[in-house]
Amino acid sequence: MTSGSLPHLFARLAALERRIRAAVAVRRGSDPNPDDPFRGLYLSDEAIDALLASRREPYVPFQASAASGRLGRLAETARLSGLDVELLLVALAPDVDSRFEQFYGYLNDDVTRRRATAGLALRLCGLPEASATGRARLDPSSPLRSAGLLVVDDRERPFLSRSLRVPDRVVNHLLGDDLADAALAGVAKVVDEVTAADVGNLVRAFRAQVRLAYLRERPGGGAREVAAAALGHAGFAVLEVDAARLRAEDVSTVAVLREAVLRGAGVVLGPVEEEPPLAALTHPSVPLVVFGPNVWDPRWSPDPPLLHDAAPLPVADRADLWRLKLDGRLAPGVDPAAATAHFVLGPGQITRAARAASVSALVDGGVVTTEHLRAGARSQNAAGLQRLARRIEPAVGxxxxxxxxxxxxxxxxxxxxxxxxxxxxxxxxxxxxxxxxxxxxxxxxxxxxxxxxxxxxxxxxxxxxxxxxxxxxxxxxxxxxxxxxxxxxxxxxxxxxxxxxxxxxxxxxxxxxxxxxxxxxxxxxxxxxxxxxxxxxxxxxxxxxxxxxxxxxxxxxxxxxxxxxxPLPDEPLRRLLWDRCLGETAPRTEVDLDFLAGAFELAGGHIRSAAVTAAYLAAENGGPVGMAEVVGAVAREYRKLGRLVGEREFGRYLGLAADGAAR
Missing domain, CATH: 3.40.50.300 (P-loop containing nucleotide triphosphate hydrolases)
Incomplete structure (x- = not known):
């Protein structure tokens, strides 16, 4: 915040205070009993007679002056007129200086009404209460209200007695606070860093006052990051809005638009698959970029958007982005482009994957290897597929x-x-x-x-x-x-x-x-x-x-x-399968692998099943895996397959098959 912002704001409020002093003087001049301590709690006969004898006139009009600092920037961004700024200051005053609560209670002739009413605000700005021009500045479609800068409360009251209120977020902004509206937590976030991207066409469009664009996202296209980069390079701050949460959590779109106006930001909304609330987020100073996987539906807006396809990054750009985000932590000889060439990742996913890889590497000394890169890339997988398919982490090579x-x-x-x-x-x-x-x-x-x-x-x-x-x-x-x-x-x-x-x-x-x-x-x-x-x-x-x-x-x-x-494995492959499946860690005695491979025509899956069964039999017997356990396991596998356990296959080990079946 510039050093002149607060002094200028206080100077404007001091000018408002001088007008209020003049208004109080006028009020006292027409009050038949100005020293009545209960004034504002009741109306006496004399007060009614005074009201009947006088007309409600405007107070001293304000002298138009240019706004500066944050107030000036807000006036420019929100397209506020001089009258709008004065109405905003009138409504803002009690939130900055508590004395104005008493001032307004006195001028409202009701000590319980401590905010300016619409009628009082118009008169303090030098306008009659019946001024169509003044009342239009408080209409829901006016710049003040459509951008959420001013709220008109007490809808059940007549228009002139409705209270005017400035949301806390606007007050805090004018006082120098840059914290985002708490109501937007989890729905919208301010993007401080944008990823470099080839977005020249979009940048030129936003600088040429294009205010609505739609990005169709291709797999790995990173439409969110492309939109943010284009807005950032065009000179706008960036406010990202999650379309699904905006709908699900029923957050006011006015709060989103207000945050964008206060920051001079563009809005990135998505991903959208059904009609988004475009009308509520439309503002002449706020570029709106919508993105989603489907084509643009013309029914979403009467204004045609700029259409753009967010294509995947070229391989060289992806490699450069990996190296940039890993910041020299790569192990020697590791090429991130080659290690992750088959991963479809957008710029934002690469950024997050690089962070995940760096965190995983801390356990192994901080150097990022190919395995860390791929683990980081896998961490960007959405969880939705796991509800429809069983996820398996490969453990074989x-x-x-x-x-x-x-x-x-x-x-x-x-x-x-x-x-x-x-x-x-x-x-x-x-x-x-x-x-x-x-x-x-x-x-x-x-x-x-x-x-x-x-x-x-x-x-x-x-x-x-x-x-x-x-x-x-x-x-x-x-x-x-x-x-x-x-x-x-x-x-x-x-x-x-x-x-x-x-x-x-x-x-x-x-x-x-x-x-x-x-x-x-x-x-x-x-x-x-x-x-x-x-x-x-x-x-x-x-x-x-x-x-x-x-x-x-x-x-x-x-x-x-x-x-x-x-194909079914031949005898040499079956021998190798038996050796692999029996393994090297389980204890075993002399197992006749040649006999097993030549006698039993089994597929690899059946051989593995028999080997596991043999291991269980050996563990139960308290000894190593031997031919007795293996042949007994094969006999069980034969019975599962509906085959006969006969001498032709089992030969001299047929007795072991019978003993194994008896166990």
Whole structure:
């Protein structure tokens, strides 16, 4: 606050006090009993006669003078006239100098009315009570009231006897207090720092008096940060407003607009998906930037906005922003662009992710590694998807996979597509037009237990992402159209999450379209057609896993980036699987791995299940894992699969299988 602001404000109030002194003198001159100690509590006959004998005249008019300091800046921003400023000062006086309460009580002829009434304020400004010009300055649409600078109370009273009040936030602002209105806590915040961005067109628009803009947010576009940067570079302070909380908490939009006017700020409102309160936030001095994921609806405002797409930051800009926010704390040789290239993050998310990475690194000596970067990036995932899918933090890597070389190669290809899509799709523009998304999708097909789910987890781990397994119970619904709605919610939430989305048993919802014989077939085909279209526009990473590839609709094949067939493991792979699953930490005696691999044709999942069962048997017996426990566990696995436990497979260990079954 400038040093001249308060002296100027007090000088203006002193001028108001001189006019009040003159008004008091006039009042005393017409009072038949000026020394009556109960004046203002009752009306005597003489007072009524005096009222009848005189006319209500204005007091000495004010002398117009230029406002300075905060009062002057507020008058300029709120488009206040000289009369508006004087009316504001009249209403403000009791909040700055308590003597004015007594002054107004006397002039109102009612000691209980200690604020200026509309009629008294007009007369103190030298206007008749019936002045249309003066009364219009107190209308709800006037600059004072529409910006929330002045409140007219006592609506049940006649207009001239309604009290005028200045909100505490306005009083505090004029006295030098910059704290935001407490009513806006959690709904609106002042942005002190804006992220550098290429927003030249928007800046020029705001400087050219454009007062309404709509930013359509693309995944990773950071529309909020783009809007704040544009307003900041155009010379405005920035007030960010959460549209959902503004609606849910029923906060007055007048309070939001008042805060913006007091600060000379632009308002950033969003994200919006339904009609926002634009009319209540419209002001000629306040640029309003609305953002959301959908296209602008012309019904929201009669005034067309400036339309702008908030596109994702280029890879180089993202890398520069990571380095700027990490401020030299990166470990040697760590490239933030390479480590997080497959993460879709906006500028604000990168800023918060960098802080999270720095905090995590404090435990490890303060140096930020690739793991810290990816953990920070994952911390920006929205929680909405966890209500629709099960979140899994990957705990396996490439070395844990026991699969044929060709299958592993296809899995590496799928991971590479996720890492390189910025370069191929955005920079090289290898997928132009058609409204296609930037998604990466793969199909994992094979018998149960062949490693489909584990492979999806490995891909998520290699990319530093979480995995989300879609629960079909939350998707499939017997009512027409509900399954599509559930899937849409999943895809929408997934677009804001950096993760791998796994549809297990995908044939249940991605099944073939069939010939229409009844209404059920028609609606089933509609469901499949919707999925075909939605997969085309998906921007994330999705894996479809199925035991029945033949049941999937052929139209999905074109939309899949990689199709991986998982075969049953051959004997060398089964031997390696038995060795891996029995592990190195559990105690074990001589286990005939060659026999287990050659005799039992089991998938990896069944081998793992048998190994765990064998470990439980050994723990219960108080000894190491041996052939007796392993063969007994295999016998149990055979029975679960509906297979016969016979000499052909178990050979010389058939007795151990029988003993294990008896336990």
């Amino acid at each position: 490439w070395d844990d996979l026991v699969l044929p070389t060709g299958v592993v190669g296809l899995l590496h290809e799928l991971a590479a597509r996720a890492r390189r899509r910025d370069q191929v799709i955005d920079q090289w523009r290898m997928r132009p037009g058609g409204g296609r998304g930037r998604g990466v999708t793969g199909l994992f097909a094979g018998d149960s237990g062949t490693g489909k789910t584990m492979s999806a987890e490995v891909i998520a781990s290699s990319l530093g992402l979480d995995m989300y397994t879609v629960n079909l119970a939350t998707v499939v619904d017997k009512y027409v159209g509900e399954t599509e709605k559930n899937l849409e919610r999943i895809f929408t939430e997934a677009s804001g999450v950096n993760g791998v989305l796994l549809f297990d048993e995908a044939d249940a919802i991605f099944g073939k379209r069939s010939e229409v014989r009844d209404a059920h077939d028609r609606y089933a085909n509609i469901e499949s057609a919707y999925l075909l279209q939605r997969m085309e526009t998906f921007d994330g990473i999705a894996v479809l896993a199925t035991n029945l590839r033949a049941n999937l609709d052929e139209a999905f094949t074109r939309r899949l980036d990689v199709v991986v067939d998982f």
